[in-house]
Amino acid sequence: MARAGLTAEQVTIAGAELADQVGLDRVTMSQVARQLGVKDASLYSHVRGLEDLRGRIALLAADEKTIRIAEATAGLAGKDALVAFANAWREYAHRHPGRYTATQTPIEIDPELAAKALGPRRAVELTYGMLRGYGLAEPDLTDAVRLLRSTFHGFVALEAAGGFAHRRSPQQSWVRALDALHTLLEHWPPSVGDS
Amino acid sequence: MARAGLTAEQVTIAGAELADQVGLDRVTMSQVARQLGVKDASLYSHVRGLEDLRGRIALLAADEKTIRIAEATAGLAGKDALVAFANAWREYAHRHPGRYTATQTPIEIDPELAAKALGPRRAVELTYGMLRGYGLAEPDLTDAVRLLRSTFHGFVALEAAGGFAHRRSPQQSWVRALDALHTLLEHWPPSVGDS
DNA sequence: AGGTTTATCCTAGGATCCCTAGGAACGAAG
DNA sequence: CTTCGTTCCTAGGGATCCTAGGATAAACCT
Numbered sequence: 001m002a003r004a005g006l007t008a009e010q011v012t013i014a015g016a017e018l019a020d021q022v023g024l025d026r027v028t029m030s031q032v033a034r035q036l037g038v039k040d041a042s043l044y045s046h047v048r049g050l051e052d053l054r055g056r057i058a059l060l061a062a063d064e065k066t067i068r069i070a071e072a073t074a075g076l077a078g079k080d081a082l083v084a085f086a087n088a089w090r091e092y093a094h095r096h097p098g099r100y101t102a103t104q105t106p107i108e109i110d111p112e113l114a115a116k117a118l119g120p121r122r123a124v125e126l127t128y129g130m131l132r133g134y135g136l137a138e139p140d141l142t143d144a145v146r147l148l149r150s151t152f153h154g155f156v157a158l159e160a161a162g163g164f165a166h167r168r169s170p171q172q173s174w175v176r177a178l179d180a181l182h183t184l185l186e187h188w189p190p191s192v193g194d195s
Numbered sequence: 196m197a198r199a200g201l202t203a204e205q206v207t208i209a210g211a212e213l214a215d216q217v218g219l220d221r222v223t224m225s226q227v228a229r230q231l232g233v234k235d236a237s238l239y240s241h242v243r244g245l246e247d248l249r250g251r252i253a254l255l256a257a258d259e260k261t262i263r264i265a266e267a268t269a270g271l272a273g274k275d276a277l278v279a280f281a282n283a284w285r286e287y288a289h290r291h292p293g294r295y296t297a298t299q300t301p302i303e304i305d306p307e308l309a310a311k312a313l314g315p316r317r318a319v320e321l322t323y324g325m326l327r328g329y330g331l332a333e334p335d336l337t338d339a340v341r342l343l344r345s346t347f348h349g350f351v352a353l354e355a356a357g358g359f360a361h362r363r364s365p366q367q368s369w370v371r372a373l374d375a376l377h378t379l380l381e382h383w384p385p386s387v388g389d390s
Numbered sequence: 391a392g393g394t395t396t397a398t399c400c401t402a403g404g405a406t407c408c409c410t411a412g413g414a415a416c417g418a419a420g
Numbered sequence: 421c422t423t424c425g426t427t428c429c430t431a432g433g434g435a436t437c438c439t440a441g442g443a444t445a446a447a448c449c450t
């Protein structure tokens with residue numbers, strides 16, 4: 001019998017693919033093991049357990065998503081950058097629903113593992129960089145970043161949950177939302193309810 | 196032995212409370228049964244199974260959330276209505292994280308059960324009603340509703356997932372986001388990328 | 391009240407899953 | 421070739437979901 005020669009990454013990738021196919025909550029140690037042609041107990045040499053696997057999938061997805069966004073927004077500024085950023089985000093969520101869900105699930109991730117992942121930090125930089133063209137200063141910048149991320153995530157989450165049952169296509173509303181966010185950023189309101 | 200005298204609603208409520216305490220994914224038939232002082236097999240007289248229970252929790256939560264929002268926005272208009280709507284939404288998510296998660300999870304719900312639930316329809320009406328003051332017409336209205344719902348949901352979801360690790364308090368960003376959305380609705384942009 | 395019916399709750403058990411313990415075999419390193 | 425570390429295995433405990441079928445409490449009806 002030749003040995004499978006697995007690594008933690010391969011297990012993670014198998015889990016991520018399974019998550020995209022059948023949903024994150026249906027990713028099971030046994031299923032992943034079967035997929036890899038291995039007994040489930042064997043996975044524990046590479047991964048601490050199901051929790052840990054989920055965390056790894058989340059980190060993998062965060063990295064991948066960040067990379068897609070970085071590629072999509074490279075060299076762009078202003079509205080072009082905003083649209084490219086948002087579309088890359090949404091496209092990743094569509095293409096990899098299971099992975100995307102993993103990024104959103106509040107999981108405790110092994111700290112020493114998270115330290116290695118450059119995804120999150122990179123993502124923050126990217127978002128701030130995208131907003132550079134709009135001339136915002138702190139703390140408005142942070143507020144704007146949070147608003148954008150909220151809208152992007154909320155939209156794709158509702159989309160995935162079937163929250164847009166209406167006739168109008170989500171795509172049209174999406175384009176419109178980006179238009180709206182762009183003009184909003186251009187005329188970022190002065191602190192109205194200055195509490 | 197006196198009989199427990201359960202109903203589907205009581206099982207659902209027990210499940211919902213458990214979800215708020217330990218997280219939706221940790222809601223198990225056995226746990227709910229233990230909580231109710233009953234063997235797990237007994238629950239299947241009231242609920243089809245775990246899937247079904249989750250669906251019922253989701254519908255319950257949707258109803259509750261809608262009611263809170265309706266109470267909060269009663270008699271209000273314009274920005275007051277917007278802020279009250281959004282705060283009621285966020286507050287419900289904070290108070291009932293498990294229930295709220297259930298509303299977001301893409302679950303297939305028993306159609307005949309969903310037909311009874313007035314939550315979703317009511318919620319749609321409420322949202323459209325809240326926007327009445329801004330003088331938008333279709334299809335802008337639908338786009339605006341989707342944008343708002345996306346932002347609200349996205350914000351609380353990221354908040355729950357620990358996505359706002361920054362120094363600035365989420366509360367401040369939230370207030371700011373509502374200001375921004377308000378001015379956005381007042382100056383809803385003409386269709387820019389009219390594709 | 392007594393008997394019938396219905397629904398609730400039970401015991402029993404199969405299938406699946408997570409995870410641990412400890413042993414076997416493969417591959418590399420001396 | 422021997423030794424050693426790692427990968428993978430078998431075996432098994434504990435938990436879960438769910439079904440089947442039986443007991444029994446409560447409601448209903450004459």
